[in-house]
Amino acid sequence: xxxxxxxxxxxxxxxxxxxxxxxxxxxxxxxxxxxxxxxxxxxxxxxxxxxxxxxxxxxxxxxxxxxxxxxxxxxxxxxxxxxxxxxxxxxxxxxxxxxxxxxxxxxx
Amino acid sequence: xxxxxxxxxxxxxxxxxxxxxxxxxxxxxxxxxxxxxxxxxxxxxxxxxxxxxxxxxxxxxxxxxxxxxxxxxxxxxxxxxxxxxxxxxxxxxxxxxxxxxxxxxxxxxxxxxxxxxxxxxxxxxxxxxxxxxxxxxxxxxxxxxxxxxxxxxxxxxxxxxxxxxxxxxxxxxxxxxxxxxxxxxxxxxxxxxxxxxxxxxxxxxxxxxxxxxxxxxxxxxxxxxxxxxxxxxxxxxxxxxxxxxxxxxxxxxxxxxxxxxxxxxxxxxxxxxxxxxxxxxxxxxxxxxxxxxxxxxxxxxxxxxxxxxxxxxxxxxxxxxxxxxxxxxxxxxxxxxxxxxxxxxxxxxxxxxxxxxxxxxxxxxxxxxxxxxxxxxxxxxxxxxxxxxxxxxxxxxxxxxxxxxxxxxxxxxxxxxxxxxxxxxxxxxxxxxxxxxxxxxxxxxxxxxxxxxxxxxxxxxxxxxxxxxxxxxxxxxxxxxxxxxxxxxxxxxxxxxxxxxxxxxxxxxxxxxxxxxxxxxxxxxxxxxxxxxxxxxxxxxxxxxxxxxxxxxxxxxxxxxxxxxxxxxxxxxxxxxxxxxxxxxxxxxxxxxxxxxxxxxxxxxxxxxxxxxxxxxxxxxxxxxxxxxxxxxxxxxxxxxxxxxxxxxxxxxxxxxxxxxxxxxxxx
Numbered sequence: 001x002x003x004x005x006x007x008x009x010x011x012x013x014x015x016x017x018x019x020x021x022x023x024x025x026x027x028x029x030x031x032x033x034x035x036x037x038x039x040x041x042x043x044x045x046x047x048x049x050x051x052x053x054x055x056x057x058x059x060x061x062x063x064x065x066x067x068x069x070x071x072x073x074x075x076x077x078x079x080x081x082x083x084x085x086x087x088x089x090x091x092x093x094x095x096x097x098x099x100x101x102x103x104x105x106x107x108x
Numbered sequence: 109x110x111x112x113x114x115x116x117x118x119x120x121x122x123x124x125x126x127x128x129x130x131x132x133x134x135x136x137x138x139x140x141x142x143x144x145x146x147x148x149x150x151x152x153x154x155x156x157x158x159x160x161x162x163x164x165x166x167x168x169x170x171x172x173x174x175x176x177x178x179x180x181x182x183x184x185x186x187x188x189x190x191x192x193x194x195x196x197x198x199x200x201x202x203x204x205x206x207x208x209x210x211x212x213x214x215x216x217x218x219x220x221x222x223x224x225x226x227x228x229x230x231x232x233x234x235x236x237x238x239x240x241x242x243x244x245x246x247x248x249x250x251x252x253x254x255x256x257x258x259x260x261x262x263x264x265x266x267x268x269x270x271x272x273x274x275x276x277x278x279x280x281x282x283x284x285x286x287x288x289x290x291x292x293x294x295x296x297x298x299x300x301x302x303x304x305x306x307x308x309x310x311x312x313x314x315x316x317x318x319x320x321x322x323x324x325x326x327x328x329x330x331x332x333x334x335x336x337x338x339x340x341x342x343x344x345x346x347x348x349x350x351x352x353x354x355x356x357x358x359x360x361x362x363x364x365x366x367x368x369x370x371x372x373x374x375x376x377x378x379x380x381x382x383x384x385x386x387x388x389x390x391x392x393x394x395x396x397x398x399x400x401x402x403x404x405x406x407x408x409x410x411x412x413x414x415x416x417x418x419x420x421x422x423x424x425x426x427x428x429x430x431x432x433x434x435x436x437x438x439x440x441x442x443x444x445x446x447x448x449x450x451x452x453x454x455x456x457x458x459x460x461x462x463x464x465x466x467x468x469x470x471x472x473x474x475x476x477x478x479x480x481x482x483x484x485x486x487x488x489x490x491x492x493x494x495x496x497x498x499x500x501x502x503x504x505x506x507x508x509x510x511x512x513x514x515x516x517x518x519x520x521x522x523x524x525x526x527x528x529x530x531x532x533x534x535x536x537x538x539x540x541x542x543x544x545x546x547x548x549x550x551x552x553x554x555x556x557x558x559x560x561x562x563x564x565x566x567x568x569x570x571x572x573x574x575x576x577x578x579x580x581x582x583x584x585x586x587x588x589x590x591x592x593x594x595x596x597x598x599x600x601x602x603x604x605x606x607x608x609x610x611x612x613x614x615x616x617x618x619x620x621x622x623x624x625x626x627x628x629x630x631x632x633x634x635x636x637x638x639x640x641x642x643x644x645x646x647x648x649x650x651x652x653x654x655x656x657x658x659x660x661x662x663x664x665x666x667x668x669x670x671x672x673x674x675x676x677x678x679x680x681x682x683x684x685x686x687x688x689x690x691x692x693x694x695x696x697x698x699x700x701x702x703x704x705x706x707x708x709x710x711x712x713x714x715x716x717x718x719x720x721x722x723x724x725x726x727x728x729x730x731x732x733x734x735x736x737x738x739x740x741x742x743x744x745x746x747x748x749x750x751x752x753x754x755x756x757x758x759x760x761x762x763x764x765x766x767x768x769x770x771x772x773x774x775x776x
Contacts, residue, residue: 008115011159015119015152019126022144034138036227042304048762049307053375060373060519067580070518071526078520 040099047093054086110175113163113254116156120207121244123153127237135230135301143230150218150233153240154211161208164201164253168194174259177201183265183688185659193276194266199400199415200253202279206396207243209287213316214240217291221312224763225295228308232298239290242422250415265659265688274334281327282354286392288320289361293389293430296382300433305378305440310368311759315749317368317385321361322745328354329738340694340711342629342726344734347496352475353395359468360388363461370454373519378441379434380461386430387465391472393423398475449521456514460507467503471496501555505562508617511610512566515573533572538565556625563614563621570607570614577604597747605748612741615733619705622730629727631713635720643727645708646670650678652719660684662695665712665721669699681710681723705732 017024037045061082065075131146133139164177168191173179181194181201195201214236221229247253269275292313299309331351336344345351364384370377401416434441447455474491482488516530542561550557574593577600581592597604630642634649641647647667654663664682668675681697697710709726716722 002111004109004112005115008112011112011116011156012119015123015149015156018152019123019145019149021148022141026141029141032140032142034134034140034143034227034230036138037304042306045763046306050375052758052762053373057373057519063577063580064518066584067576069516069530069576071523071529074518074522074526078518082520 040096044093044096047089047096051086051089051093054082054089058082058086109163109167109172110254110256113160113167114248114252116160116163117204117244117247117252117254119156120153120160120211121241121248123149123156124237124240124244127153128234128241129237131230131234131237135234143233146233146237147218147222147229150211150237150240151215153237153244154208154215157204157208157211157244160247160254161195161204164195164204165192168192171263172259173261173263174256175253176255176257177253179257179260179263181263181266183263183659185688186263186266186271187658189273189276190266190271193270193279196279196283197266197270200247200251202283202400203243203247203251203415204253205279205283206287207240207247209283210236210240210243210290213288213291214294217295217313217316221295224759225308225312228295228298228302228304228312230298231301232294235294235297235301236290239294242418246415246418250418262688265686268660268684268686268689268691268693269338271659271686271693272334272338274330274337278327278330278334281323281330283327285320285322285324285327285354286357286395288316288323289357289385289389289392291316291320292364292385296385297430297433300382300437303437303440305437307372308763310371310381311763314368317361317365318745318749321358321365322742322749324354324358324361325741325745326738328358329735329741333735337696337698338693340696342709342711342724342728343624344731347471347474347493349475349478350399352471353398356468356472356475357388357391357395359464359471360384360391363464363468364388366457366464367461370457374445374454375443376445376447376454377458378443379438382430382434382441384461384465386426386434387468390423390426390430391468393419393426394472397423451517451524451527452521453514453517453519456510456517460510460514463503463507463510467499467507470499470503474499504617505555505558508559508562508566508614511613512562512569515607515610516569531569534565534568537568538562550626553621553625556621559617559621559625563618566610566614570611573607574604599752599754601750601752602748605744605746605750608744608747609741610744612737612744615737615740619730619733619735619737622705622733623707623728626730627726627728629724631722631724633716633720633722635718640723640725642725643708644671645676645725645727647679647710647723647725649721649723652682652715652721653680657684659688660686660693663715664695665715665723667697667710667723669708679708679710681712683712683715700732702732705730705736707731 058079061070061075061078064070065072070078127146127149130142130149134143134146164175166172167175167178168182169188171178171182171184171191173182177198177200178194181197182191186194196205218229218233218236221232292309295309295313299305328351331354332344335346335351364381367377367384368381371381397416397419401419447458449455474495477491478488512534513527513531516534517527522530538561541564542557545551545557545560550560574596577596578589578593581587581596582589585592585595587595628643630640632638632640634640636649636651639646639648647669650666650668652663652665654661656662662682662684664680666678666680669677669679676699679697679699682695684693684695685691686693694711697712699708701707707726707728709728711724712721713724714722
């Protein structure tokens with residue numbers, strides 16, 4: 001067997017060890033199930049994204065207005081609905097967060 | 109040594125197959141250890157591919173001509189930098205480079221997203237494994253770089269066209285771009301497979317998309333510069349199918365980079381975004397297919413091979429899979445947010461997207477039509493420059509204008525009066541420039557004139573944007589101008605980085621318009637002492653020189669250059685005769701005026717036995733702005749790419765819950 005083939009064999013052993021590592025580390029785990037976000041948690045995540053979007057939009061609107069990209073009239077026509085959206089996003093987030101906390105407490 | 113290379117590729121094949129099958133099973137059955145094992149296989153596939161690549165590099169460096177690929181693409185006399193770049197000078201090496209870049213991107217993307225989007229990565233792993241499987245199969249079973257032969261005394265050498273510094277870097281950047289598009293594609297598919305259509309796939313791939321898009325852009329500019337210097341026809345882009353193959357996915361990725369912002373800001377265009385990212389990836393496969401299959405004859409395509417059907421199959425699978433996934437998840441991708449006004453930033457982005465996709469598809473059609481025609485009717489038709497130029501003007505000029513208008517419009521809705529007020533100054537400056545250009549005689553080309561006027565509008569709009577932003581920040585914080593400016597850019601990197609990229613596109617447009625619409629050309633057979641005049645220059649043929657280079661005989665015709673009464677020195681153009689390769693290359697002479705951006709470009713078409721030379725000489729105004737645009741483009745991309753700690757903290761907070769949850773051991 002040539003030296004190159006020995007190197008190839010060593011490489012094969014190394015990658016097999018790397019691939020098998022999760023099983024070697026935990027031969028008999030208490031649970032092997034993947035942890036995934038459940039329905040309420042996914043809703044919560046999406047609500048957090050919605051809140052960030054609404055708050056970022058408000059911030060950007062203020063910056064656009066300050067920089068003169070937006071006239072006073074245009075600013076006034078947009079800022080009201082945007083604030084309502086942001087408030088709605090925060091309310092939804094609070095409701096969902098409370099629900100998740102309650103769910104967690106009941107599970108405990 | 110070849111055994112090690114073959115074994116390493118075989119390992120990559122096995123690891124990719126494992127990542128696909130075990131990763132798919134783990135995601136489907138919800139098995140944690142199996143998912144981690146599949147992810148490890150993807151990480152390990154990078155190292156096994158790296159070993160294969162190093163074996164090939166060593167083969168080239170040591171002139172190991174027992175490797176058929178090395179013998180076919182190198183020689184003992186080849187300078188060392190070209191021995192290394194010969195790695196990707198042919199089919200097999202190019203595919204190996206593709207696989208190396210793919211496994212590197214896959215390992216890095218999966219590793220960095222392993223916490224923030226753990227449940228997504230579980231589904232991304234089999235997708236990336238599937239792509240790597242396709243390429244490693246080609247390298248193991250169809251087109252191996254480790255085939256051995258009885259070693260000849262010397263190799264065949266490298267195609268002289270590839271013996272150019274730009275060709276050392278151009279393919280690497282191009283592949284970094286093509287292959288990089290696999291990452292957003294895999295994450296988008298992972299999101300669809302898992303049914304998690306929140307923004308995490310976008311957040312996880314934002315930088316990878318930008319890196320791939322930047323690399324593809326740089327790769328194209330390097331390729332254009334190579335064509336300009338090396339091909340010797342006086343241009344830099346000829347709408348060649350292989351050139352188009354890189355432009356098409358870049359245009360789709362440009363559309364995606366814009367439309368994804370609408371999803372981030374407004375939660376809209378979810379279907380459009382996954383469709384665009386799939387299109388960009390499938391087009392990058394198509395680009396590789398065009399370049400590597402030998403299906404088109406092109407000055408940029410250096411291979412003829414049998415991998416075409418495999419590639420076509422691969423593209424069909426990718427298109428069918430992504431279309432099926434989008435169709436399957438349509439209900440989850442629908443959004444309640446709607447476009448509020450046709451005069452708004454998101455509407456401008458939408459128009460920009462429609463124009464970019466229209467331009468992308470028309471170029472795709474022009475590129476594919478000769479092949480389709482040959483397959484269906486048995487005769488190939490040529491889609492020439494007028495077709496592309498027409499659509500570039502129809503879609504490209506409005507795109508240029510939109511680049512200036514878009515940033516001046518507010519999100520959601522703006523009144524027409526507000527819009528008019530915002531565009532007043534840039535429009536006045538642009539119109540004044542247009543009138544001035546007509547007065548200076550630039551009216552000879554209407555598209556050129558429009559391009560210049562629109563370009564001025566965009567540049568003025570960018571300057572106005574920076575000035576307004578800085579002034580607003582100063583008013584708020586009282587900071588001095590330089591600090592306010594730096595803070596403005598630092599706190600809005602993607603936005604202002606994007607504006608710098610827009611400035612680069614404008615420079616490119618000015619350079620292209622100037623060098624193509626206003627260039628001058630002259631041709632003549634000159635004996636020693638004869639002169640030729642073009643574009644204000646006078647060239648006098650002085651002498652013919654000959655010297656031995658490292659692996660070629662270099663013949664140069666030397667000309668004295670004068671402009672008016674100014675002596676501008678000499679310029680040399682000629683030919684290289686490569687002994688091993690038995691080929692002759694054109695070596696052009698270029699004199700750049702960095703102040704005006706103009707090039708004097710000399711081609712020695714024929715060197716006659718009597719010492720006379722047939723010259724073709726171009727004067728190309730503003731052509732250097734194209735290369736300057738490349739530098740500005742990289743600068744803008746770096747600004748947009750640079751991590752923003754505030755943004756990172758915000759995202760970390762947002763996804764901390766998902767991270768915690770996925771790290772909690774299961775109780776079942």
